[in-house]
Every structure is written in structure tokens, then in C-alpha cells.
Amino acid sequence: MINKVVSNAEEAVKDIKDNAVLMLGGFGLCGIPENCISALLKTGVKGLTCISNNAGVDDFGIGLMLKTRQVKKMISSYVGENAEFERQLLAGELEVDLIPQGTLAERIRAGGAGIPAFFTPAGYGTEVAEGKEIREFHGKKYLMEAWLQADFALVKAWKGDTAGNLIYKGTARNFNPMMAAAGKITIAEVEELVPVGELDPNYIHTPGIYVQRIFEGKNYEKRIEQRTVTPR
Numbered sequence: 577m578i579n580k581v582v583s584n585a586e587e588a589v590k591d592i593k594d595n596a597v598l599m600l601g602g603f604g605l606c607g608i609p610e611n612c613i614s615a616l617l618k619t620g621v622k623g624l625t626c627i628s629n630n631a632g633v634d635d636f637g638i639g640l641m642l643k644t645r646q647v648k649k650m651i652s653s654y655v656g657e658n659a660e661f662e663r664q665l666l667a668g669e670l671e672v673d674l675i676p677q678g679t680l681a682e683r684i685r686a687g688g689a690g691i692p693a694f695f696t697p698a699g700y701g702t703e704v705a706e707g708k709e710i711r712e713f714h715g716k717k718y719l720m721e722a723w724l725q726a727d728f729a730l731v732k733a734w735k736g737d738t739a740g741n742l743i744y745k746g747t748a749r750n751f752n753p754m755m756a757a758a759g760k761i762t763i764a765e766v767e768e769l770v771p772v773g774e775l776d777p778n779y780i781h782t783p784g785i786y787v788q789r790i791f792e793g794k795n796y797e798k799r800i801e802q803r804t805v806t807p808r
Contacts, residue, residue: 599758600730730765731764742766
């Protein structure tokens with residue numbers, strides 16, 4: 577029986593070395609690999625290139641690794657919720673590749689599908705197109721974008737089994753499935769870990785073939801970036 581379970585986050589990330597390229601699932605603070613990030617803070621690994629939709633907030637998510645200067649480069653689509661991210665970017669202390677959100681998602685998906693490049697109209701005529709090949713299709717200009725792949729993909733799922741099959745819940749799915757396919761080594765943390773056979777095959781989002789390590793996480797905060805309530 578295939579068993580990909582590791583004991584905890586520390587065990588899962590222990591071989592991530594300096595200058596590694598990481599993908600980190602999540603959108604804002606939703607569906608982020610909280611336990612893996614906490615474990616990376618403890619290892620002190622540095623020079624990381626992090627591929628993520630955004631960088632969390634100043635005191636949570638990837639924002640914590642920015643504070644400890646463990647991140648050398650961010651490949652993202654949004655920086656608006658993280659003051660330290662913005663400060664390092666404007667000060668020239670952090671390399672940042674800002675990518676249209678749909679293009680970022682497709683570059684990751686292409687990396688998992690083995691498609692080295694594709695053409696998109698997003699970004700044509702802007703700074704995004706600088707240095708990229710441009711072609712015309714049916715009277716419209718498109719620019720070529722390359723796939724994204726990573727040494728490690730760190731993803732968060734709702735449920736998983738010991739063979740690495742994953743189910744995400746609601747909008748916490750976001751970038752996680754495509755990143756799971758685009759990492760050379762995919763590490764999954766789950767809220768509930770069950771034996772093989774417990775998950776309904778019809779509801780599995782990421783097949784275990786894409787996952788090399790899995791563990792049951794703990795102490796999930798599930799923060800909300802901006803809480804808006806209706807006045808009474």
C-alpha cells in the first residue's frame with residue numbers, strides 16, 4: 577500500500593535548501609500552507625524564489641518570511657495587502673515579477689501540463705510585454721508566456737488520504753491544484769488525513785500521483801484579510 581505520510585511540517589520541508597524555487601498555494605489568506613510556512617521560518621532557509629498569487633499580510637503567511645528576509649524573489653500578481661512587500665519592492669530590496677493574475681494561473685497550469693509556452697493577449701502593449709515574443713493571430717496581437725515550475729510546491733487541502741489524494745473545500749481550492757501538478761516535489765498539508773478508500777473518487781481534485789508528501793496540519797487560524805460587517 578502506498579503511504580506518503582510524514583509526521584509533521586518540519587519533516588516535510590527539511591530538505592528545502594537555500595535558493596530553492598517554491599510554489600505556495602492560496603489566494604490572499606485562503607487556502608495557504610500555514611504549517612509549512614511556519615516550519616520554513618524555523619529552518620532559516622534563505623534566498624527563496626516564491627511563486628504565489630500574493631504574499632499574505634505583514635504578520636501572516638508569506639509576509640512572515642519577507643520580514644525574516646528569507647525571500648529573494650516574488651513571482652506574484654498582487655501586492656496590495658502587504659506593507660513590507662511594498663516597502664521592499666520600492667526600496668529595491670526584493671526582486672518582483674508582477675504578472676496578470678490569469679496569466680500567472682495559466683503559466684502554472686502549463687508547467688504542470690508540460691506545455692513550455694503559450695500565447696495570450698493579456699499584457700500586450702504594456703510593460704508586461706517587454707522582451708517577449710509577440711505574434712498576431714486573426715488580426716489580434718498576443719505575447720508568448722513561458723510555463724512556471726518549482727522545486728517544491730506547498731499546498732493546503734481540506735482532506736487527504738495516505739496515498740496523497742486531495743480534496744479542497746470551496747474557494748480554498750484556488751491555485752492549489754495547479755501548483756500541486758507543477759512542483760517537482762509536492763508537499764500537501766491537510767486538515768483531515770484519512771486512510772486510502774475513505775475519499776469518494778468522484779470528489780478528488782488532486783490525484784495522489786502529483787503528491788510526494790502529506791501530513792495532517794494543526795492550529796489553522798483561517799484569518800480574514802478584511803472583515804466587513806453590516807452595522808446593526
